[in-house]
Amino acid sequence: MVNNVIKSKHKPHALLLVESKLCDLNSFISNYIKSIVCTGENCEWCKKIDTNSYFDIITINGYASTIKKEEILNISNRFSNTAVESRGIKFYIIKGVEYATQQAINSLLKFLEEPPIDTYAILTTRAINLVIPTIKSRCQICTFKSNFIVFDEILKKYDLDDAQKQAIKKTYYSYDDAIDQLKSKMFYTTYDFANSFIHNTNDLSIIKSLQEQFSKFDYRQIELSLKLLNSLVSRNEQLFKLIDNVRANPNKILLFNNIWTVLQGVK
Numbered sequence: 082m083v084n085n086v087i088k089s090k091h092k093p094h095a096l097l098l099v100e101s102k103l104c105d106l107n108s109f110i111s112n113y114i115k116s117i118v119c120t121g122e123n124c125e126w127c128k129k130i131d132t133n134s135y136f137d138i139i140t141i142n143g144y145a146s147t148i149k150k151e152e153i154l155n156i157s158n159r160f161s162n163t164a165v166e167s168r169g170i171k172f173y174i175i176k177g178v179e180y181a182t183q184q185a186i187n188s189l190l191k192f193l194e195e196p197p198i199d200t201y202a203i204l205t206t207r208a209i210n211l212v213i214p215t216i217k218s219r220c221q222i223c224t225f226k227s228n229f230i231v232f233d234e235i236l237k238k239y240d241l242d243d244a245q246k247q248a249i250k251k252t253y254y255s256y257d258d259a260i261d262q263l264k265s266k267m268f269y270t271t272y273d274f275a276n277s278f279i280h281n282t283n284d285l286s287i288i289k290s291l292q293e294q295f296s297k298f299d300y301r302q303i304e305l306s307l308k309l310l311n312s313l314v315s316r317n318e319q320l321f322k323l324i325d326n327v328r329a330n331p332n333k334i335l336l337f338n339n340i341w342t343v344l345q346g347v348k
Contacts, residue, residue: 148177
């Protein structure tokens with residue numbers, strides 16, 4: 082089904098991609114876009130896709146922050162104009178469409194109903210049951226399977242012990258996030274932070290140092306630290322609730338103290 086979408090000469094104007102844990106989604110998206118813009122051997126447009134230099138692609142990441150109406154309107158306004166690239170084909174990618182506000186969904190529905198010529202939508206979700214029927218009915222739906230065998234091979238390229246490999250598999254949903262954060266070293270730094278926190282809850286000098294470190298974390302690293310802590314203490318319900326609420330609670334001091342309280346109760 083997935084490969085058939087790439088090979089098909091008649092591409093749907095809108096795709097809804099259903100992610101499974103640790104599936105290689107970004108590779109599919111890249112290959113799908115190239116299958117539309119490609120003009121033949123040594124295609125300059127394919128090279129632009131590979132180097133992220135094709136200007137007529139807009140990406141919104143609902144996994145990082147709630148998708149707002151203004152972001153959808155920005156796509157609509159920008160794509161109502163002539164394409165920047167002479168190829169003339171435009172794409173918008175909305176990751177985590179289930180995290181869109183109702184106002185954003187209403188704007189998206191209008192755009193999906195009347196798409197501009199040569200404009201393709203790629204939506205993704207990790208919870209198809211949370212995507213409203215009117216969105217699903219306007220898209221061709223493709224479901225991706227987990228690919229743990231390929232992922233295990235990828236992990237061999239990195240300096241990881243067995244405990245770290247298990248933590249990665251328990252912590253990450255996105256194949257691409259895992260690889261990106263291994264390359265940037267964010268995983269290693271945050272894993273060491275989480276381990277130190279778990280094993281030193283009664284050492285005030287270490288806790289103070291960890292709090293200073295935590296205060297410098299951005300949203301992505303805070304979320305990763307909570308997910309790692311949750312995986313390392315066998316999915317604690319209270320930590321799981323903190324993960325759900327982290328977007329709504331930007332107060333790092335309060336959040337750190339809540340984590341500390343939970344971890345003291347785990348011992």
